[in-house]
Amino acid sequence: MEASFCLEALNQALEQGQPEIINSDQGRQFTGNGWISALKNRKIKVSMTGKGRCIDNVYIERFWRSIKHEKIKLFEFDDIHELEDLIAEYIHHYNHERPHQALGDFVPAEVFSGAKIIS
Known part of the structure; x- marks a missing residue:
């Protein structure tokens, strides 16, 4: 992953709101001056x-495992745009439609918005 891609993703994510903290691995794109x-x-x-x-970043590792096994490995893509579209659709599904056992079978968007409280 290129640092510029990560910075673009960061900027898009921050349009949804700003967290107090962002956790990443120690890849060069996250240890560089830009990030x-x-x-x-x-x-x-x-x-x-x-x-x-x-294991320190188990939730995002699980996300990448899920997207690979539930979508990416099941299809062949004619171009990068098809892959980008599939990833965007999956991220929406993952955050707004797919219940998560770790969140009490709520979807992340419900928990993030405060509409559902994990007990």
Whole structure:
């Protein structure tokens, strides 16, 4: 993943709201000046998992496993735009339609908005 792609994704995500902290792995795109400066300029705390410790970021690791096995590995794509569209559709599905056991079988959007409270 290129740093520019990550910064673009960050900017799009921040249009939805600004978190207090963003956690990432220690990939070069997240340890470089561009990423760190973008977070610090917005007063977002920088958090990174331990080197080689995917368990530290278990929720996003699970997301990538799910998208790979539920969508990406099931299709062949004619071009990158088809893949981008599929990923965008899946992210919407994952956040707005797909119940998550770890969230008490609510969808993330319900929990994030405060409409549902995990007990």
